Amino acid sequence: MADPKKKTMFQKIAESQFLKSIFRTGIPHTRRQRMMAVLNNVFLHLHPVRLPKHAVKVKYTWCMGGLSFFVFLVLTVTGILLMFYYRPTVEYAYGDIIDLAEQVPLGIMREIHRWGAHLMIITVWLHMFRVFMTGSYKPPREFNWVIGVLLLVLTMLLSFTGYLLPWDQLAIWAITVGSNMARATPFLGHEGPGAALLAIGDINLVHAASDVRFALLGGRFVGEATLLRFYVLHCIGFPFIIMIFMVVHFWRIRKDGGISGPT
Amino acid sequence: MDAFKSIINSLSEPQIMFSFLVLVFFFIFPPSDKLYRIHKKLRLDLLWTNVGGVFIFTGLFVFFGLGVTDENFRLIVTKPDNVPIVGLLFLTIFFLWLSMKQGRDNDIRLAEGQKPNEYHDPEDKVLVWPDLVYIELIAIVLCSILLMVWSIYLKAPLEGPANLADSPNPSKAPWYFLGLQEMLVYFDPWLAGVVLPSFIVLGLMAIPYIDSNRKGQGYYTFNERKTEISLFLFGWLLLWVFLIFVGTFLRGPNWNFFGPFEEWSLSKVVPLTNINLSELVYVRWLKTGLPDNIFLREFFGISFVVGYYLILPPLLARTILKKFYSKMGIFAFSMFVILLLTSVTLPIKMYLRWTLNLKYIVAIPEFFFNI
Numbered sequence A: 001m002a003d004p005k006k007k008t009m010f011q012k013i014a015e016s017q018f019l020k021s022i023f024r025t026g027i028p029h030t031r032r033q034r035m036m037a038v039l040n041n042v043f044l045h046l047h048p049v050r051l052p053k054h055a056v057k058v059k060y061t062w063c064m065g066g067l068s069f070f071v072f073l074v075l076t077v078t079g080i081l082l083m084f085y086y087r088p089t090v091e092y093a094y095g096d097i098i099d100l101a102e103q104v105p106l107g108i109m110r111e112i113h114r115w116g117a118h119l120m121i122i123t124v125w126l127h128m129f130r131v132f133m134t135g136s137y138k139p140p141r142e143f144n145w146v147i148g149v150l151l152l153v154l155t156m157l158l159s160f161t162g163y164l165l166p167w168d169q170l171a172i173w174a175i176t177v178g179s180n181m182a183r184a185t186p187f188l189g190h191e192g193p194g195a196a197l198l199a200i201g202d203i204n205l206v207h208a209a210s211d212v213r214f215a216l217l218g219g220r221f222v223g224e225a226t227l228l229r230f231y232v233l234h235c236i237g238f239p240f241i242i243m244i245f246m247v248v249h250f251w252r253i254r255k256d257g258g259i260s261g262p263t
Numbered sequence B: 001m002d003a004f005k006s007i008i009n010s011l012s013e014p015q016i017m018f019s020f021l022v023l024v025f026f027f028i029f030p031p032s033d034k035l036y037r038i039h040k041k042l043r044l045d046l047l048w049t050n051v052g053g054v055f056i057f058t059g060l061f062v063f064f065g066l067g068v069t070d071e072n073f074r075l076i077v078t079k080p081d082n083v084p085i086v087g088l089l090f091l092t093i094f095f096l097w098l099s100m101k102q103g104r105d106n107d108i109r110l111a112e113g114q115k116p117n118e119y120h121d122p123e124d125k126v127l128v129w130p131d132l133v134y135i136e137l138i139a140i141v142l143c144s145i146l147l148m149v150w151s152i153y154l155k156a157p158l159e160g161p162a163n164l165a166d167s168p169n170p171s172k173a174p175w176y177f178l179g180l181q182e183m184l185v186y187f188d189p190w191l192a193g194v195v196l197p198s199f200i201v202l203g204l205m206a207i208p209y210i211d212s213n214r215k216g217q218g219y220y221t222f223n224e225r226k227t228e229i230s231l232f233l234f235g236w237l238l239l240w241v242f243l244i245f246v247g248t249f250l251r252g253p254n255w256n257f258f259g260p261f262e263e264w265s266l267s268k269v270v271p272l273t274n275i276n277l278s279e280l281v282y283v284r285w286l287k288t289g290l291p292d293n294i295f296l297r298e299f300f301g302i303s304f305v306v307g308y309y310l311i312l313p314p315l316l317a318r319t320i321l322k323k324f325y326s327k328m329g330i331f332a333f334s335m336f337v338i339l340l341l342t343s344v345t346l347p348i349k350m351y352l353r354w355t356l357n358l359k360y361i362v363a364i365p366e367f368f369f370n371i
Helices: A009-014 A017-022 A031-039 A064-085 A093-102 A109-133 A142-163 A169-184 A212-217 A224-255 B002-011 B014-028 B033-041 B044-048 B050-067 B071-077 B080-111 B133-153 B175-183 B189-210 B223-249 B277-285 B299-318 B322-356
Strands: A050-052 B125-127
Touching: A031 B125, A064 A093, A064 A109, A064 A224, A064 B133, A093 A109, A109 A142, A109 B080, A109 B133, A109 B223, A142 A169, A142 A224, A142 B175, A142 B189, A169 A212, A169 B175, A169 B189, A212 A224, B002 B014, B014 B033, B014 B044, B014 B223, B014 B322, B033 B044, B033 B223, B044 B050, B044 B080, B050 B071, B050 B080, B071 B080, B071 B223, B080 B175, B080 B223, B175 B189, B175 B223, B189 B223, B189 B322, B223 B322, B277 B299, B299 B322
Parallel strands: none
Antiparallel strands: A050 B125
């Protein structure tokens, strides 16, 4: 056994002034230090300090909520990297996507981003499923379930708006098919029931160039304006909204009594 | 083998597969005490044991293992954007099994007067550092490895440059919306694409306010929450995930149905013989021809819809849903019944289509108002 007073290299580094200025508690050995490690860290502080035993079991939580958040972060990082190379115009978009695979070193960012998007939808669905099966939406957590449903919708909208950006046949037709339904919105779409009622004399207020589909696409069909709209919504609009709801969602978990459990 | 494949092809016709799944569903996930006793008697709860899990997954793997030897099957399953859905299938079934197994275990404990497995002494807590953070770290590492391996081995799909003049056949929405696209077979876009999705979202949000059962919170159980779980799974598995599978794997050119081992042939012809309710009544049954007045023409359809939403709920409140009505009160009950009836419109419309070739119950194309 080595001299207990003699410090190893690792300990010396951990206790250096520099590292102590960052991680004030040092290496958490004692119970107190372990609690402080969570309390003193802005990111870890998302957690409570102590949890009931069932709450750390993968069998119970499936990790799906946390993984959804993690995949969201992966998507944010890869998305930012992709934005360096991608120009949302009809002339450049498709060519930029090809360049991403062929010219950019380590060109799997688009793959990680695309498969990550699919993965996030799956993890969010499974998270919802877990929350349902454990009855965790019951009082006092009703409102957080509502927020969760909104987050699910936003996740699908994020994925949907991103689907157009490669500007290939798959993209344009998926968005065409998906947005065609909007023209049948009651009252707001020009082929929707009730739209004909919104008229002054024989002037229709809701027509192909003024209905909700037009607002979504910025035109009567998927084109240049749609690409820009979806790009802005995908990179700024929806991430902005989903972050607000995520903050509320996480905060409410703590405020509604932490993770659900049997009493 | 070919005979076997053609049997599977015809068994996966939506009519047959959906009817089969609906029939089996209520025995596997019984919503009432009566069905629960039958479920127990048939020993169907053994699905939610380790042996049952092995059984389910062997079946799945054998089906997929043999399936991928078929060219047509391989073509749909390995299409890059379809890979996540294959993953979703396995994950959904795995987690369904996992939650139901834990539910079954807890039900046995609860019946013996014990606390559920999740229960621990409230004073006996664990610290987040290190007990939770290391699990999170492992989960993150595994998830990153999965994503990287997936990204290295499977290129993201990229087809020819966008061209609005050249529409692919079939044109499909992203997979998570294919349930909605599949609904377009049975409903007009204003219902399938706008009204029903809004109902799905609002219905999901309404769950905690409708569900008045306070039992079964914070642990897996089936027995204490059978009605809720059965209804939720019916919507999620049969009306959502199942429709996505049909829409992704079994719908080919012209949105025609193709079995999993069938070639997506452009020349497959399916006769369009659908007729509206008004035509069925006036032309086929009364043999008079359609009246000119729209409301007279659609009288039967409109009465059907109005009756469905106005007469059926109070009727249900007095008969089979009596217990729910007295427990929930009028407001929550109305919400519940409207959501329930609306979600049942899809199977109703499916069966009307399959049996009577019915296109619309109410058809007023003059105002784009078709139901």
